Amino acid sequence: MRYREFWQLVDEVLGEAQGREIVRTFVVGALGHRTAQAALDDGEEPRTVWHALCDELAIPESRRWGLDPHRQAPPRR
Structure with missing residues (x-):
């Protein structure tokens, strides 16, 4: 999954404004208690972040x- 695909899914699944706010502020335990944005900034693969975010948000x-x-x-790793 590319970053472009990650952001497209954020917009489609979570809603553009709300989804981007969730990525910036919502702490995900499976990402080491970081936000999705922090995980991406730290070099985590977008697909790993997407799966973790979706799991956390059910x-x-x-x-x-x-x-x-x-x-x-995208397959899980």
Whole structure:
């Protein structure tokens, strides 16, 4: 997953304004008790951050991949 895809999913799944605020402020335990933004800034892979954020927010698998029904989910590492 590229950064562009990460941000596109944030906008589609969480909503542009609300999603970006969540990325900046919501602390995710699986990311070492960092925000998603801090994890990205520290070099974590976007797909790792996306999976952790979705898990923490209890986003169902059916909603995690945005509006494109043909988008494939990036594998977990």
